[in-house]
Amino acid sequence: xxxxxxxxxxxxxxxxxxxxxxxxxxxxxxxxxxxxxxxxxxxxxxxxxxxxxxxxxxxxxxxxxxxxxxxxxxxxxxxxxxxxxxxxxxxxxxxxxxxxxxxxxxxxxxxxxxxxxxxxxxxxxxxxxxxxxxxxxxxxxxxxxxxxxxxxxxxxxxx
Amino acid sequence: xxxxxxxxxxxxxxxxxxxxxxxxxxxxxxxxxxxxxxxxxxxxxxxxxxxxxxxxxxxxxxxxxxxxxxxxxxxxxxxxxxxxxxxxxxxxxxxxxxxxxxxxxxxxxxxxxxxxxxxxxxxxxxxxxxxxxxxxxxxxxxxxxxxxxxxxxxxxxxxxxxxxxxxxxxxxxxxxxxxxxxxxxxxxxxxxxxxxxxxxxxxxxxxxxxxxxxxxxxxxxxxxxxxxxxxxxxxxxxxxxxxxxxxxxxxxxxxxxxxxxxxxxxxxxxxxxxxxxxxxxxxxxxxxxxxxxxxxxxxxxxxxxxxxxxxxxxxxxxxxxxxxxxxxxxxxxxxxxxxxxxxxxxxxxxxxxxxxxxxxxxxxxxxxxxxxxxxxxxxxxxxxxxxxxxxxxxxxxxxxxxxxxxxxxxxxxxxxxxxxxxxxxxxxxxxxxxxxxxxxxxxxxxxxxxxxxxxxxxxxxxxxxxxxxxxxxxxxxxxxxxx
Numbered sequence: 001x002x003x004x005x006x007x008x009x010x011x012x013x014x015x016x017x018x019x020x021x022x023x024x025x026x027x028x029x030x031x032x033x034x035x036x037x038x039x040x041x042x043x044x045x046x047x048x049x050x051x052x053x054x055x056x057x058x059x060x061x062x063x064x065x066x067x068x069x070x071x072x073x074x075x076x077x078x079x080x081x082x083x084x085x086x087x088x089x090x091x092x093x094x095x096x097x098x099x100x101x102x103x104x105x106x107x108x109x110x111x112x113x114x115x116x117x118x119x120x121x122x123x124x125x126x127x128x129x130x131x132x133x134x135x136x137x138x139x140x141x142x143x144x145x146x147x148x149x150x151x152x153x154x155x156x157x158x159x
Numbered sequence: 160x161x162x163x164x165x166x167x168x169x170x171x172x173x174x175x176x177x178x179x180x181x182x183x184x185x186x187x188x189x190x191x192x193x194x195x196x197x198x199x200x201x202x203x204x205x206x207x208x209x210x211x212x213x214x215x216x217x218x219x220x221x222x223x224x225x226x227x228x229x230x231x232x233x234x235x236x237x238x239x240x241x242x243x244x245x246x247x248x249x250x251x252x253x254x255x256x257x258x259x260x261x262x263x264x265x266x267x268x269x270x271x272x273x274x275x276x277x278x279x280x281x282x283x284x285x286x287x288x289x290x291x292x293x294x295x296x297x298x299x300x301x302x303x304x305x306x307x308x309x310x311x312x313x314x315x316x317x318x319x320x321x322x323x324x325x326x327x328x329x330x331x332x333x334x335x336x337x338x339x340x341x342x343x344x345x346x347x348x349x350x351x352x353x354x355x356x357x358x359x360x361x362x363x364x365x366x367x368x369x370x371x372x373x374x375x376x377x378x379x380x381x382x383x384x385x386x387x388x389x390x391x392x393x394x395x396x397x398x399x400x401x402x403x404x405x406x407x408x409x410x411x412x413x414x415x416x417x418x419x420x421x422x423x424x425x426x427x428x429x430x431x432x433x434x435x436x437x438x439x440x441x442x443x444x445x446x447x448x449x450x451x452x453x454x455x456x457x458x459x460x461x462x463x464x465x466x467x468x469x470x471x472x473x474x475x476x477x478x479x480x481x482x483x484x485x486x487x488x489x490x491x492x493x494x495x496x497x498x499x500x501x502x503x504x505x506x507x508x509x510x511x512x513x514x515x516x517x518x519x520x521x522x523x524x525x526x527x528x529x530x531x532x533x534x535x536x537x538x539x540x541x542x543x544x545x546x547x548x549x550x551x552x553x554x555x556x557x558x559x560x561x562x563x564x565x566x567x568x569x570x571x572x573x574x575x576x577x578x579x580x581x582x583x584x585x586x587x588x589x590x591x592x593x594x595x596x597x598x599x600x601x602x603x604x605x606x607x608x609x610x611x612x613x614x615x616x617x618x619x620x621x622x623x624x625x626x627x628x629x630x631x632x633x634x635x636x637x638x639x640x641x642x
Binding site: 038040041044047048051084088111112113114116117119120134135136137138139 | 405406409410412413416417419420421422423424425426427428431433456460463464467
């Protein structure tokens with residue numbers, strides 16, 4: 001089994017990383033799923049998000065993530081997906097499946113190719129997909145996460 | 160225990176052309192409809208010629224009678240009317256009626272052929288079935304049917320032509336064959352014989368000619384069709400190979416860039432103090448590592464971009480109306496942080512205009528030129544971007560001026576060469592890839608732009624991108640300085 005779910009609560013981390021800026025209390029309830037087959041990227045994202053008060057669920061494969069979604073009722077508030085996980089298209093396939101089965105979960109993509117991957121999205125979906133280029137840059141990554149969460153929150157409030 | 164066998168002995172003849180039996184192939188409805196329309200247009204021309212003939216007949220009827228063409232019977236009017244009505248009926252059947260079992264493009268075309276041949280036979284009869292050029296127009300029908308139909312169908316047309324010509328000749332001389340038999344028995348009527356022999360000779364000769372033309376033209380059209388099919392197949396293979404190549408390029412780019420991104424993500428952790436506070440010395444070293452790594456990452460992505468732009472040149476991209484101000488403001492927003500980090504101000508004086516182009520590509524073009532201007536500027540100087548439209552010849556230009564190291568006279572002609580970079584530029588900017596201006600060149604080629612470069616060493620460079628057919632935008636003119 002290679003399901004690697006690492007969870008670190010904010011309380012545990014605040015003592016570890018005394019110098020990191022803790023986000024406001026309100027963020028502590030947000031859970032973010034991150035799927036990437038690169039352990040270094042998983043580690044970086046987990047450190048940055050945890051230090052800022054988010055709960056992070058990291059998965060190595062899309063299969064692991066979808067299985068976790070099926071097994072648990074407690075879905076994440078946002079999913080950060082890699083495009084090329086095991087194969088070139090696994091990220092896209094997972095996106096289509098999650099969009100169909102769990103439409104309430106907002107998703108963003110993070111890939112080394114940045115905007116250059118966009119041609120592969122044509123025909124997959126009509127929705128605008130947010131693509132973040134790697135490497136993970138803490139400040140901009142956090143602001144993207146925050147704005148996505150705010151968007152989905154306001155969308156949920158209005159509906 | 161798992162066993163897997165691998166064999167590379169099977170020859171993959173991917174690019175071999177399949178042997179196709181073109182001779183018996185049925186043409187698709189789409190091709191048939193196209194041909195039907197072409198015939199209709201051609202028939203209007205023939206109708207036009209017939210009308211001209213009638214006008215000529217009215218003006219100079221004596222001349223026609225002298226040549227031996229009988230026009231008094233009103234046959235040209237009848238033929239013209241029949242062709243007109245038939246043409247309208249074909250158009251109605253093609254465009255305004257549902258295609259059914261009894262109204263298929265192939266039935267449409269066959270009725271066109273039969274009506275045409277009947278009309279031609281009438282013309283042949285009145286102009287003269289022998290000793291005039293009229294019967295040779297049958298050849299035209301045979302040639303056309305060879306070009307547009309399958310070999311079997313064109314053979315049927317040829318046989319039809321022979322039958323019709325035979326009927327015309329028989330109609331004119333009902334005792335043609337009988338008489339020729341009687342010729343053998345009764346040699347006392349020598350005055351009739353030469354004429355009948357003559358008619359028979361015409362019939363046989365022309366029938367031989369019709370079949371020869373059918374054979375030659377249908378052979379030719381088989382060759383042409385085979386080549387056409389091969390070309391189509393080859394084109395399909397090329398498009399497939401293009402898709403495959405792009406996938407490969409994407410995969411390679413990903414494999415090359417992913418480790419760099421992991422390294423740079425970790426560097427960002429140190430930079431952001433996520434691993435404890437680092438000493439200023441460590442931070443300085445880390446920044447240098449990051450700057451080199453970012454140069455390498457940019458180079459890897461640029462190679463992919465350049466490959467894609469080159470591929471885009473081969474495919475027909477839809478040109479759109481692009482608002483130049485939007486493009487340039489996007490680029491400025493993107494590049495402002497880099498300029499700010501070196502105290503370089505970006506000053507923009509934009510007179511907005513609209514040009515036809517590929518929006519993403521124009522953005523790439525200006526991003527590269529402005530990024531270059533910033534990179535090769537001296538710290539603390541300014542980069543000026545100005546656009547202007549010349550209403551006299553509706554051309555427009557965007558000029559990007561920097562105050563920096565400039566380009567030497569010797570190097571200037573080569574700046575658009577792929578992977579070209581000068582030692583001076585490399586000294587100023589370690590992360591130069593030599594690809595940026597190749598990308599600019601490819602975009603300029605794809606969008607048919609003209610670029611003028613003026614430069615003086617240690618003073619600066621002026622890049623002017625000239626657009627043809629620019630239109631004024633109605634948006635208010637904006638002058639703003641961006642820092």
